[in-house]
Amino acid sequence: MNHDEWIRQEFPAMSKSLGFIYTPAGEIAERHRKLRKRMEAEGMDAFLAVQKMDCFYLSGTAQDALLLVPMDGDPLLMVKRELQRAGLESPLDQVVGLKSLRELPLLVEAHMGRKPRVLGLEMDIVPAKDYFRFQSLFPDSKLADGSRIIKDIRKIKSPFEVDLIRKAGDIAKKVYHEARNILKEGMTEIEFGGLLEATAKKLGHEGLLRVRSFNYEAYSWHVLSGSTGGIVSQSDSPMGGLGLSPAFSVGAGR
Numbered sequence: 001m002n003h004d005e006w007i008r009q010e011f012p013a014m015s016k017s018l019g020f021i022y023t024p025a026g027e028i029a030e031r032h033r034k035l036r037k038r039m040e041a042e043g044m045d046a047f048l049a050v051q052k053m054d055c056f057y058l059s060g061t062a063q064d065a066l067l068l069v070p071m072d073g074d075p076l077l078m079v080k081r082e083l084q085r086a087g088l089e090s091p092l093d094q095v096v097g098l099k100s101l102r103e104l105p106l107l108v109e110a111h112m113g114r115k116p117r118v119l120g121l122e123m124d125i126v127p128a129k130d131y132f133r134f135q136s137l138f139p140d141s142k143l144a145d146g147s148r149i150i151k152d153i154r155k156i157k158s159p160f161e162v163d164l165i166r167k168a169g170d171i172a173k174k175v176y177h178e179a180r181n182i183l184k185e186g187m188t189e190i191e192f193g194g195l196l197e198a199t200a201k202k203l204g205h206e207g208l209l210r211v212r213s214f215n216y217e218a219y220s221w222h223v224l225s226g227s228t229g230g231i232v233s234q235s236d237s238p239m240g241g242l243g244l245s246p247a248f249s250v251g252a253g254r
Helices: 005-016 025-042 052-059 083-089 099-110 127-138 145-154 158-183 189-202 227-228
Strands: 046-047 064-070 076-082 096-097 118-121 143-145
Touching: 025 046, 025 052, 025 064, 025 118, 025 145, 046 052, 046 145, 052 064, 052 145, 064 099, 076 083, 076 099, 076 227, 083 096, 099 127, 118 127, 158 189
Parallel strands: 046 118, 076 096, 118 143
Antiparallel strands: 046 064, 064 076
16 A cells, blocks of 8 residues: 555544544635635735645645635645645645645636736735745735734634633643642752643643744743742743743743
């Protein structure tokens, strides 16, 4: 059995048995409805989701891909890697491969039947180099800032999302409950933080916190003790901490 056959045959059953939660088709469709309503108000005839979590929010997969949402017709998920897995994870019907960004204008025009007049982009996080690249790929299109639209849509949580937030809260509750059994006299901050993280991962925490911000990294394990609790740092939060080095000068230290 080659890789593609394994993905098609074994992956769905494996992921289901491991408790993977996939975004329902109805949830994705409702997000697209809200997006298109805002696109119409802003005069956009297409929206191109580039940022990974926006793409996940609108497609149901975090594989390396771009998502085109036209005002009319089906959305188009263009996958750089991994195509087979993206097709299994996403409920969208139109899922195609994208070998190079040079193919993007042809795929978009073929899908829409024309070139987009006004194309929305997430200009709050798209790097300047990528913006100029999109500008060269779509010279006849006006590129519009769609970041406010996508952020406004994402901040209103659906019942499906609220349920996931409750599941995350349950994990956090269990971690804090277990903390009193983990903590021992003489333990360093970073050791305690690492054991808390291991506990969270055993309960299903992904170990990642994503932040929509340039030059900012989220960090869960602000385990501070004694005088280090008063040390401030670059973190946009009530706590700083000493950290482990000037390269990562926040949170738990030694």
